[in-house]
Amino acid sequence: xxxxxxxxxxxxxxxxxxxxxxxxxxxxxxxxxxxxxxxxxxxxxxxxxxxxxxxxxxxxxxxxxxxxxxxxxxxxxxxxxxxxxxxxxxxxxxxxxxxxxxxxxxxxxxxxxxxxxxxxxxxxxxxxxxxxxxxxxxxxxxxxxxxxxxxxxxxxxxxxxxxxxxxxxxxxxxxxxxxxxxxxxxxxxxxxxxxxxxxxxxxxxxxxxxxxxxxxxxxxxxxxxxxxxxxxxxxxxxxxxxxxxxxxxxxxxxxxxxxxxxxxxxxxxxxxxxxxxxxxxxxxxxxxxxxxxxxxxxxxxxxxxxxxxxxxxxxxxxxxxxxxxxxxxxxxxxxxxxxxxxxxxxxxxxxxxxxxxxxxxxxxxxxxxxxxxxxxxxxxxxxxxxxxxxxxxxxxxxxxxxxxxxxxxxxxxxxxxxxxxxxxxxxxxxxxxxxxxxxxxxxxxxxxxxxxxxxxxxxxxxxxxxxxxxxxxxxxxxxxxxxxxxxxxxxxxxxxxxxxxxxxxxxxxxxxxxxxxxxxxxxxxxxxxxxxxxxxxxxxxxxxxxxxxxxxxxxxxxxxxxxxxxxxxxxxxxxxxxxxxxxxxxxxxxxxxxxxxxxxxxxxxxxxxxxxxxxxxx
Amino acid sequence: xxxxxxxxxxxxxxxxxxxxxxxxxxxxxxxxxxxxxxxxxxxxxxxxxxxxxxxxxxxxxxxxxxxxxxxxxxxxx
Numbered sequence: 217x218x219x220x221x222x223x224x225x226x227x228x229x230x231x232x233x234x235x236x237x238x239x240x241x242x243x244x245x246x247x248x249x250x251x252x253x254x255x256x257x258x259x260x261x262x263x264x265x266x267x268x269x270x271x272x273x274x275x276x277x278x279x280x281x282x283x284x285x286x287x288x289x290x291x292x293x294x295x296x297x298x299x300x301x302x303x304x305x306x307x308x309x310x311x312x313x314x315x316x317x318x319x320x321x322x323x324x325x326x327x328x329x330x331x332x333x334x335x336x337x338x339x340x341x342x343x344x345x346x347x348x349x350x351x352x353x354x355x356x357x358x359x360x361x362x363x364x365x366x367x368x369x370x371x372x373x374x375x376x377x378x379x380x381x382x383x384x385x386x387x388x389x390x391x392x393x394x395x396x397x398x399x400x401x402x403x404x405x406x407x408x409x410x411x412x413x414x415x416x417x418x419x420x421x422x423x424x425x426x427x428x429x430x431x432x433x434x435x436x437x438x439x440x441x442x443x444x445x446x447x448x449x450x451x452x453x454x455x456x457x458x459x460x461x462x463x464x465x466x467x468x469x470x471x472x473x474x475x476x477x478x479x480x481x482x483x484x485x486x487x488x489x490x491x492x493x494x495x496x497x498x499x500x501x502x503x504x505x506x507x508x509x510x511x512x513x514x515x516x517x518x519x520x521x522x523x524x525x526x527x528x529x530x531x532x533x534x535x536x537x538x539x540x541x542x543x544x545x546x547x548x549x550x551x552x553x554x555x556x557x558x559x560x561x562x563x564x565x566x567x568x569x570x571x572x573x574x575x576x577x578x579x580x581x582x583x584x585x586x587x588x589x590x591x592x593x594x595x596x597x598x599x600x601x602x603x604x605x606x607x608x609x610x611x612x613x614x615x616x617x618x619x620x621x622x623x624x625x626x627x628x629x630x631x632x633x634x635x636x637x638x639x640x641x642x643x644x645x646x647x648x649x650x651x652x653x654x655x656x657x658x659x660x661x662x663x664x665x666x667x668x669x670x671x672x673x674x675x676x677x678x679x680x681x682x683x684x685x686x687x688x689x690x691x692x693x694x695x696x697x698x699x700x701x702x703x704x705x706x707x708x709x710x711x712x713x714x715x716x717x718x719x720x721x722x723x724x725x726x727x728x729x730x731x732x733x734x735x736x737x738x739x740x741x742x743x744x745x746x747x748x749x750x751x752x753x754x755x756x757x758x759x760x761x762x763x764x765x766x767x768x769x770x771x772x773x774x775x776x777x778x779x780x781x782x783x784x785x786x787x788x789x790x791x792x793x794x795x796x797x798x799x800x801x802x803x804x805x806x807x808x809x810x811x812x813x814x815x816x817x818x819x820x821x822x823x824x825x826x827x828x829x830x831x832x833x834x
Numbered sequence: 835x836x837x838x839x840x841x842x843x844x845x846x847x848x849x850x851x852x853x854x855x856x857x858x859x860x861x862x863x864x865x866x867x868x869x870x871x872x873x874x875x876x877x878x879x880x881x882x883x884x885x886x887x888x889x890x891x892x893x894x895x896x897x898x899x900x901x902x903x904x905x906x907x908x909x910x911x
Contacts, residue, residue: 451879452844452906460843464882464905467889491843532910648910669910681878681907726878726909791889 218242219430220282220741221250222325226346228339230414231272231331235346240325246744246754247827250281250325252308253717253758255297258328259306260761260831265769269301269406270386270413272332278377278419279326280316281719285427286741287439289446289729290721292317292505300405301413302388302566302621303642306664306765307405310716312504312512313395315421318375322423333415338378340370343423351417355384358559360527363396366420378418380561382609383408387619389566389608389644393558397527398502398512403563405643405665406621430743438736446508446727453511453723454501456490458532463489465536469652469791470676472541474595475572476638476645476781479790484545488535492547497529509727515551522552530554530564533669536647537568538601542575549598553605560609569644570618571604573625576636582629587614638779641666641771648676650782650797653695655679657797658705658806661776662816664762672705673712673722686731686748687711698798702805707752713762714755757826760810760818764832773816776803835860835898839869842905845880848873860896867892869902881907 217223217239225238240254248254255277267273276298283291294316300307319327322341336351354362362378375395382390390408391401402408411417429435452460465471466485473481486492493513502512513529530539530550534557539550557564571593577583578593585592589612591603607615617625622644626637638645643666650657655675663671678684679695687707693700711731715722718734735751738744763771777783778799787793807814811822823829839856846854850873860868866883870892882905883890896902 451847453909455844458910461881461906461908461910463842464908465910467884467905468882468908470908470910489843536910674909676908680881723909 218245218742218744219428220286221245222320222323222425222427224324225326225328226324226341227328227330228348229331230329230333230337230348230416233348235348248758249714249717249754251279251295251717251719252297252310252713253754254326255279255295255308256758256762256765259297259299260765262330263299267299269299269304269410272330272414274299274410274413276329276407276410276414276416277326278319280320281717282738282741283719284316285320286429286737287435287506288720288737289439289443289727290504290507290509290724291719292507293719293721294319295716295719296392296402296407298407298410300407300665301386301409302406303666305641305666305769305771306762307407308665309392309402309404309407310670311392311394311400311402312721313375313398313400314505315375315377315394316719317505318421318423320427321425322421323425327419329414329416332413336415336417338366338416338418338420341419341421343425354417356381359393359399359561360397360559362418366418370420370422374420374422376418376420378561379408379411380559380609382561382619383412384417385609385611386412387562387608387611388621389563389570389619391561391563393561398514399528399558400504401558401563403565404668406563408561429741431740435737435740438740442728442733443508449727450509453509453726456494457511457513457529459490459493459530459535462532462535466540467791469787469793470649472536472645472647472649474543475541475576475636476649477576477787479787479793481540481543485540487545488539488547488550490532493529496547497551502528504721507721509723511723517548517551520548522548525551525555527555528558533647534564534568537565538571541568541572541647542601543596544598544601545596546598549601553598553601556602556605560605562605562609565646566621566644567605567608569638570608570622570625571601573622573636573638574604574614574618575600577629577633580632582631582633583614589613635781638781639667640778641775643667649792650778651787651795652792653679654698654701654797654802655693655695655705657778657782657799658701658802659709661778661799661803662705662806663709664759664766670722671712672708673715673725675705675708677725678704678708682725684708684711684731686752696795698801701802702807703809705802706806706809710752710755710759713759714751717755717758753826757828760822760826761828761831763812763818764823764828767817773803773814776816835862835896837869837896837898837900837902840901840903842903845875845904845906848875864896865892866890866894866896866902870904875904878907880904
């Protein structure tokens with residue numbers, strides 16, 4: 217077993233009520249690294265196009281990486297993956313907090329959950345025992361309450377991950393939440409519903425184990441030097457969080473406004489920016505494991521209509537999706553909406569997407585008050601937001617349909633509703649505008665889990681400010697350039713997958729972490745003597761295998777697209793108001809850079825080069 | 835010539851007076867880049883720039899009375 221890993225993965229069968237330990241080989245670890253890469257390997261082998269995402273045969277995989285519990289900065293993350301019930305294809309979500317560190321302290325690199333329990337259960341995993349426990353008393357509780365109850369029973373040192381009522385009710389935009397009211401979210405792709413389908417309410421972890429590090433002193437010295445610089449440079453992300461730039465996001469045209477229809481909002485972003493949160497509601501900053509940046513918010517609203525809201529504050533994505541996207545400019549309402557989603561375990565991005573869709577359908581008479589228990593779905597109305605979050609979570613009235621995502625809802629409603637469904641491959645858009653950044657357009661169109669802002673390492677940063685010589689990006693590419701963009705996104709996706717496999721926060725690209733650092737650290741941790749080329753190939757291998765997962769599910773070029781509103785309709789005002797993305801011009805060079813054919817299928821030659829031909833052609 | 839510079843959000847930390855709005859004395863023919871260099875703002879810290887409310891870039895020439903706003907780099911979640 218290489219150093220840096222615990223060398224053990226737990227396989228939990230909830231049908232058979234068995235728990236066994238497996239030991240992945242060094243060859244597999246070196247090839248897929250960990251996190252999303254290793255999850256892809258297991259999911260590819262054990263599920264396929266026939267697997268019912270909400271059936272017992274689906275796997276729910278929780279995975280750490282070699283950076284977890286190594287002391288590497290901002291490595292308190294883990295991956296969750298399963299076949300997605302929302303999209304029917306590859307699904308994964310990456311989450312911060314401290315749960316991944318807790319799992320490794322308990323002695324495990326990952327957990328593969330299969331089967332389904334007839335009754336609600338939770339897993340208790342410590343460094344001395346693994347138990348499948350009765351969760352009848354937890355069923356129906358929200359994620360904050362679940363964390364409180366489990367800590368009361370097992371002690372304050374445990375870290376929990378749980379689903380809320382949305383996951384229990386198999387809502388297809390349900391999230392999995394960690395760290396109680398600090399509320400870090402494995403939000404995307406409806407993985408909370410997969411957990412709910414297995415009647416698995418929570419996983420509590422605790423322990424004192426630690427992986428052996430190949431050169432602990434060397435690693436510590438390197439990290440110490442870097443962390444000093446990071447503290448000096450943490451600036452706005454520390455001060456105001458991920459929503460600091462919100463005013464600029466509106467100005468530049470990056471912010472979603474009125475279900476992606478408008479390009480400007482009259483400066484209303486001023487009212488819901490990170491600065492407002494800092495000034496009025498911030499109690500303290502939240503740091504994920506081993507992080508010194510602290511972009512998380514802990515807020516408290518002490519008076520007014522939403523008095524009592526306390527815990528994690530809304531992130532940029534949340535403010536964009538349930539705020540500007542719905543024309544809601546009331547910061548306190550957004551804090552409340554965020555808390556409800558966190559407690560119920562709903563993805564705030566997809567929730568904002570389906571509610572924006574519903575408001576536009578209501579505006580056009582496709583949804584009426586008969587469908588909403590009399591609630592008016594008026595743009596900008598916080599009461600409509602709160603009511604729909606409840607309806608979606610508890611599958612009431614129109615909420616039952618909306619909880620299946622905009623693609624399914626638009627298909628059911630029919631007519632021009634499809635014009636309002638802003639998704640790719642069935643996943644609702646996050647809060648960055650593809651009409652503003654060409655790289656974002658190509659990424660949303662091609663990413664394995666659907667419209668995803670997190671699978672290209674933030675290409676808009678590499679368009680404006682950053683470089684990456686190892687992939688040939690010697691200077692920032694420019695936001696509207698076409699030439700070279702296919703190659704850039706193809707390679708950034710591979711490197712992004714590497715971050716998610718090693719387990720390190722992608723914001724680190726702003727804080728003096730580059731590929732050379734990643735390489736140095738993995739060698740110091742594991743004792744491997746990897747080259748830069750080998751490291752980059754590991755990222756590419758994982759990404760390509762996940763693409764092959766989707767290919768097996770029927771995905772090809774026809775699916776690598778954007779909704780008509782984004783592709784064909786300029787917004788007419790605001791930053792980039794006259795633009796639509798030149799997707800097709802970028803797509804062919806992208807496929808070429810990936811080694812995929814004209815239909816977006818990885819060629820046999822590519823699969824052989826990455827040594828995944830056998831697993832893909834079995 | 836005098837121009838007004840507004841430092842948005844955390845860029846306020848680069849203000850020499852501690853205030854987010856500062857008036858700066860520039861020489862005729864200087865560009866926005868001169869303000870950024872004078873204040874010592876690293877390249878990766880600022881994002882958007884507006885002059886008199888319009889988006890622009892660092893190479894824009896400034897004139898007497900211009901109102902410049904500097905925004906942090908868009909990061910998002």
